[in-house]
Amino acid sequence: LFVTLIVFGLMPLLSQQTTQFVQQIPSMLGAGQTALLKLPESYPEIVSTEQISEIMKLIQTEVTALGQQLLSVSIASVLGLIAVLIYLILMPILIFFLMKDKQRLVDWIGGFAPRDHQLVTQVWSEVDRQIGNYVRGKFWEIVIVWFACLVAFSLVGLQYSMLLAVLVGVSVLIPYVGAAVVTIPVVLVAWFQWGFSGEFFVLVSVYLIIQGLDGNVVVPLLFSEVNNLHPVAIITAVLIFGGVWGVLGVFFAIPLATLVHAVLRAWPRQVQDPT
Template structure:
């Protein structure tokens, strides 16, 4: 057994470049895992910097100094965010409050409808099953309400932190955009000299991350706006809130679309009942999801779609369990990183083929 482990170690870690890559990955994973909450502003700033890098690079390539390009792009982005906060957020907040007040009535109506199923289909559903289902839903709703209350109370404590983030994150984004090359050169001073393999993996992943973050921002905007306009045109209640939820659901591949279907269907069913209008809503929502998965995603993430859906779902579950929101957000790039490392990792067999 020991000989087997020793031979595996010699095969996989005989190259100093492999050791360097393993060390960099281990340190990076450990820092994010143990100090994730502390470096949240840094992660947010990095994501925004990646998203805004393309317009800054385009302006710099046309002779505009990078400091001026970074300032213009950041100011335009902050202006767009301020308009969103002033125009859309109050409406979404109001709709969220209305939905929270109406949820008990929705649940009571749903319970009354479900309770009639044993009479309609006695051979398929029994009254005991319905009672057990309703008891489970009641307990889940009670737990969900307690969690919402805890989050709302905790948000009062985090107001100071949010104010600090509102100042710190734009400053970090500005310096990341302005001093990109200097920061990368400074970081390489702490990396061992045997880093050719790490640089190869980083070059591949850097392009992946840029395309992924920019693509996700575009996907959220397109799906969110399309859903809102569809719900608004059909006169669905809470159109802005549900449109935002559908847009943000694309952050979690496959799973998010499944989860957000529940509130959309519940609101439509409570508003219209089993009518053709409800069927049109489900049809329109299904078309949006189909266009997202079969048209928009392949165009925006041509490299990411090479990953099997099972691999993407496993990556969401694993990295989301390790790092929460950021693990879910970067699940596809992290899965691609694992794939790139496995494909690039040297072994004794590759050295034998080269010689």
């Protein structure tokens, strides 16, 4: 209920800022083009007019290609969008019944296992504990990071503060990669709004502090009961599962890696038990 109230309460403002941001993109692109054209005048020893012209041609080519791709949306893309919407509707229903009839499902699956299924029980117990802690921890991490960014962005006066704060909050679902990607729109919006002024550097400094506190304070506190995965394991999981299942694989990379980790932890204990 709490989550539902937050979502529906913020949706109007979030929708409004998203619309304004999309409408502002042409102006931002124009400001960026103007800034690029002025670089040879400000830094002639670093960049030349010819280099800027080549960059502008490359950007125009990429934008044109992107526009053609968007215009060539096929029926398959529309059907894919419909499939995603169906999944978004069915997933909450599936999760509800999985939670409601959890024990019944466990007993039913256990009926197919051998009578001596101590290993299955150990693995399930380990997975249930770690995944449960992971989901709860991620939820509160999203809320904390979102709220901290919203307060910071609003105090500094950054445009689209709600939209950008939500993006930063959701980015924690994809460790390392999410933070790197979401930093781009935050920095660009701040630069288009203020340029390289004092407000810009204050905003960037505060944002980096929030990211640092998230990784070094919030995450250790929230995930103290979870067997933390090594950063190399996390990045590898994102690359592997993302390569296999695309965007969904990226989002579910950490739970899947946690599942594999739980199985590997439980298996040796069972093998080494005396018979």
